[in-house]
Amino acid sequence: MDFGPSPEPRESRPEVAAAASATFDFLVVGSGLAGIYVALRLADRGRVLLVTKARLDVSNSAWAQGGIAAALDAEDAPALHGEDTLRAGRGLCKQSAVELLVQDAPARIAELMELGVPFDLGPDGRLLLGREGGHLRRRIVHAHGAATGYAVVEALLPHLVEHPGVTVWEGARAVGLLVDGPCCHGARVQGPDGLVDVRAVATVLATGGSGGLYVRTTNPATATGDGIALAYAAGATVADMEFVQFHPTAFALGQPAFLLSEALRGEGAQLWNSRGERFMPRYDPAADLAPRDVVARAVMAEMDATGADHVDLRLDAVPTDALSPFAPLFDSLRARGVDPMAAPIPVAPAAHFCMGGVVVDLDGATSVRGLFACGEVACTGVHGANRLGSNSLLECLVFGHRAAHAAAGMEPVRCAAAVPAVLPTLGAPERAALGERLARQAGIVRRADGLADARRGIEAMPPSMEGLVASLIVRGAEVRRESRGGHFRADYPVEADTWLGHLVARRGQPLHLESWS
């Protein structure tokens, strides 16, 4: 089924001569878990350049809290982890990718431990396993309570920067891919010392998601979907962009919206409205541990019904001994003026995770030769229409492992003149306006008129990476006339079998629905 043209990137084609040049075997773009891990895996196979647009330790990965999912308990099994993942994905998970994800999880956790990640252990010396919404078993490994992401990044970074095969450029943003027909030969990078065309046999996009485009978000400002825009402009296939996960329990005061980990509800924390009513049991049998989209919509509905700008997360029902791993989280709250031991925590939903992205095969290869993607930028198919908590750090590892192996096996392709398709970025006021628009018209609850208005508004903006990513989200949301997982249409509020497929976008081609097995 075709649904009209895919969004057209409006890029600029600057003089190639304006840039310096550099050559490496492998170029990795981004320093979240996906980028760090892939660069480490490639480091013994050739010369690696990792570029990252901010500091090395600024990423969603470093902000991740709850942990990493893996079936490690005697009562658990990869197949059960797979069942929970498929259920959350609402019929759109790619079965083969989910199988790889859950089967490889224990090995990747063991590898992280060997690399020095200090996962929390119980008195018996075994890994402590937490529980999160949508997981029917305890299977979340975590470090320093709810500071897992930082603990993982902190443990891996020394291995990366001390490796003689790896060069790191901080403050260096990929602004265009070097493309020659259907092949990618590297990227144009805007660094502190100017533009550099970096040529590489394989380029790995590990640029993360696009949650930071929304005005209210749990993501750092760097999460602007750059890799999706770069790949799409270079001719790669992108899919599932309408599926955006909103986290139901982000701290309601301040920006970016500090996350109150789902692991708190896993231990018994409950949501109450401003009328003093516990509301989640009215919405779902799993109550506070229902899937994120259900909880986020319920929170919005309660805020609308009561006129409040938040609901309360109460810790009264959490056993005292289960609270201790969250001590660093509680310190952060106290620094923001709320003592969670003395008062409920004000929370509201915020944009959190992007299920769609650059379509890759099971080895992280995109539809453009020499271009790989892994982590949140990629659409492996493991999340379907909704991601199960703690599966995304895992995705970085499982598919990063495979992508590194495939990239290392690439044969160099002769290239005459690869030209960068450079996409500009928005200034702060335009970006703020785009974020407001996305939240209002392509947020938790969407409607045809709002989406059409958003599309026209974005088309009227100056061309940019951010606008291109936003138009992919809006166009997908406008076309998909049903509600499923992270995409809810008030005018089409139920799931419809006719939409059981992936909306696939490729520049110059019509947006169309595909089924994947």
Ligand SMILES: Cc1cc2nc3c(=O)[nH]c(=O)nc-3n(C[C@H](O)[C@H](O)[C@H](O)COP(=O)(O)OP(=O)(O)OC[C@H]3O[C@@H](n4cnc5c(N)ncnc54)[C@H](O)[C@@H]3O)c2cc1C
């Ligand atoms: C607050 C929070 C809590 C979370 N908790 C969990 C959790 O407990 N468990 C879990 O599994 N998931 C969690 N997630 C989701 C998870 O953190 C992310 O999905 C995951 O870290 C993505 O990793 P990544 O390496 O793909 O991208 P990121 O970690 O986002 O890294 C992307 C990197 O690319 C860089 N970059 C971007 N564009 C460019 C460019 N053009 N040029 C150069 N560099 C660029 C960025 O600066 C950054 O370094 C959480 C997310 C947030 C925001």
